[in-house]
Amino acid sequence: MSVPSKVTDYIAQNEAAFVKRLSDAVAIPSVSGDAAYRQDVFKMADWIKNELTALGVTVNFKDLGKQVLDGQTIQLPPAILASIGSDANKPTVLLYAHYDVQPALKSDGWNTEPFELVFDEKNDRYYGRGSTDDKGPLIGWINVLEAHVKTGTELPVNLKFCFEGMEESGSEGLDELILEESKPGKFLHGVDCVCISDNYWLNTRTPCLTYGLRGLSYFKLTISGPARDLHSGVFGGTVHEPMTDLITLMSKLVTPDAKILIPGVYELVAPLTPQEKALYDALDYGISDVEQSAGAKIALSDDKIKVLMGRMREPSLSLHGIEGAFYSPGAKTVIPASVAGKFSLRLVPNQTPDKIEQLVKAYVTSEFQKLNSKNKMELEHLHGGEPWVDDPNHWNFQAAKRATEAVYKKTPDFTREGGSIPITISFSRALNVSVVLLPMGRGDDGAHSTNEKLDRSNYLKGTQLLGTYLWEVANKK
Numbered sequence: 001m002s003v004p005s006k007v008t009d010y011i012a013q014n015e016a017a018f019v020k021r022l023s024d025a026v027a028i029p030s031v032s033g034d035a036a037y038r039q040d041v042f043k044m045a046d047w048i049k050n051e052l053t054a055l056g057v058t059v060n061f062k063d064l065g066k067q068v069l070d071g072q073t074i075q076l077p078p079a080i081l082a083s084i085g086s087d088a089n090k091p092t093v094l095l096y097a098h099y100d101v102q103p104a105l106k107s108d109g110w111n112t113e114p115f116e117l118v119f120d121e122k123n124d125r126y127y128g129r130g131s132t133d134d135k136g137p138l139i140g141w142i143n144v145l146e147a148h149v150k151t152g153t154e155l156p157v158n159l160k161f162c163f164e165g166m167e168e169s170g171s172e173g174l175d176e177l178i179l180e181e182s183k184p185g186k187f188l189h190g191v192d193c194v195c196i197s198d199n200y201w202l203n204t205r206t207p208c209l210t211y212g213l214r215g216l217s218y219f220k221l222t223i224s225g226p227a228r229d230l231h232s233g234v235f236g237g238t239v240h241e242p243m244t245d246l247i248t249l250m251s252k253l254v255t256p257d258a259k260i261l262i263p264g265v266y267e268l269v270a271p272l273t274p275q276e277k278a279l280y281d282a283l284d285y286g287i288s289d290v291e292q293s294a295g296a297k298i299a300l301s302d303d304k305i306k307v308l309m310g311r312m313r314e315p316s317l318s319l320h321g322i323e324g325a326f327y328s329p330g331a332k333t334v335i336p337a338s339v340a341g342k343f344s345l346r347l348v349p350n351q352t353p354d355k356i357e358q359l360v361k362a363y364v365t366s367e368f369q370k371l372n373s374k375n376k377m378e379l380e381h382l383h384g385g386e387p388w389v390d391d392p393n394h395w396n397f398q399a400a401k402r403a404t405e406a407v408y409k410k411t412p413d414f415t416r417e418g419g420s421i422p423i424t425i426s427f428s429r430a431l432n433v434s435v436v437l438l439p440m441g442r443g444d445d446g447a448h449s450t451n452e453k454l455d456r457s458n459y460l461k462g463t464q465l466l467g468t469y470l471w472e473v474a475n476k477k
Contacts, residue, residue, distance in 0.1 A: 001471060001474055001475055002406075002468075003406075003467055003468045003470075003471040004153055007147045008464055010147040010150060011463055011467065018139070018459070019117070022117060022126070022131065023128075025044070026115060026128035026129065026130050027115055027117070028043050028115075029115045030101055032077065032100035032166050035069045038074050041100055041165045042078075042165075044077075044100070044165065045099065048099055048163060049080065052080075052145075055084075055142070056149060057082045057161070058082060058084065060080075061079070061080060061081075062081055063078060064166070064177065077100070077165030079162065079173070079174060080164070081187050082161040082163075084145070084159050085157065085159055090155075090157050090474065091192040091193065092159075092160060092191050092192050093191070093193055093194075094162060094188065094194045095141055095159060095162070096161075096195070097134050097137055097138035097141065097163050097198060098165065098166075098167030100164075100169070101130040101135070102133070102447075108450050110450050112451070114128065115129055125453045125454065127451055128452065129452055132200070132440070132446075132454040133445070134197070136454045138197075140466050145159075156474035160188070162188075167423070171422065174426070188431060191433055193396040193434045193435070193436070194431065195435075195469065196423075196436070196437050196438070197438050197439060197440050197462075197466065199417060199439045200441045200443050200447070201439055202284070202285045202289065202413060203285055203289050203442070204442045204444055206284040206410060206413050207408050207412040207465075209397055209400050209413070209436060211389060211391070211437075212389035212390065212416030213437075214312075214347055214348055215348070215388070216344055216346060216347060216384055216385045217344060217345045217381065218381070219342070219360060219381055219382065220340050221246065221250070221340060221342075221364065221378075223242040223246045223249075223340075224376050225239065225338070225376065229335060230334070230335040231334070232333040233333060236335065241335050242335075242337065243336055245368070249367055250319055250341045254318075261363075262317075262359050263363060265345070265351070268356075269313075269315065269348055269349075269350070272309075272313070283413045284413055285308060286304050287301075311418040312417065313416055314348060315345055315347055317344070318343060318344055319341065319342075320342040322339055323340040324340055325339055347385075348387050349387050349389050353381070353385065361379055364377075385420050385425070386422075387425075388428060389416065390434055394434040395473075396433075396435075397434065399472035399473045399476065400412075400438050404438075404465060407468055408461065424437070438465070440454070440458055440462030440463075441454055
């Protein structure tokens, strides 16, 4: 059983309508992290509901409560739970996407208006905030539905949708909803697999399927001493300075070649299997790709496998910034009364935020005591997320692999990503089913950045890929 030609023909013949749909969505500035745009996030939810309802989908809004944002208590945007089909002889696929976006102003460095979909004819791509993250993939599913409905083609699977409007701001309230709705008799119970299209190819050449994500532990290290900022000419050389202590401690966290100095961190890493090693050998990705993405020749090694593992299956520690320090133009001879450094660790199986927090606190406390400083130290674990890894040999991944080969005529890379998508592990744990990350966009799309884009071919072929995937999933039964 393969996707009918009338469905793929419909997708190819209705490009203009699909682009109009994406343009309409990009025009709604659904920025979840700014209270001033909250009404637009709700507007985006209503827009999606109307699109789905018109195609015969049953749509429900789930209230996720309120939040405090920018000093005011406001309503969280709804989670959209929708479904079509209830045939017990068909597998049930849960599709996840998010309809909120990152902030964007033209003054940030955009070449076009960020909330206007603009076609670059020379490079055959569309620019606009949310084009690739994540409105393009979300709308791809709507396009697939339309292709089936308008051609009178019965869907090969039952579909359930979970679309949220707070992914870019921590997915507030969604974990609790997933746990509740996964109970027997509830909306998510009985799902056979999950598909998420909220990630990207490794490069611009080769499609990929993602079976793993790193987790995160984010820390704030504060050193405080004097009651107020001090004049260095009066107090320099006479008191313990918080900045000196902070810089000393942060220098003891990681080496310039990315080795984490906290004891016990590497002992928690799951061992590498020969089967996994073979996946890295096969990846269409090299040192030049890393350096092109970084914009400079600064890769830690010339060894492709070592660098790829450093991104995908090894933990890392990054220093992010210092609060309370003088950073304005000019010269100010001040000793800051209190400074705070922020750093994070990307986690891999079998690490957990709780285990890493214990190791970090024990180590940083011990190193601070060695300074014999009279300043005070506080270490906060601001937030964390667990790593996730799935079985790339599961039928869900194999269906996505066959679909990719059918559409792109290439075998996809199987990848683990360096970043985090916390909702992935939420679905995996609550539903106990396979979760495949099936990307639409390319590695240079610039999600979260200025001039975010989605290549025209990726939007059209990506829509075809999503539809083909459903038919390949149907082959499992």
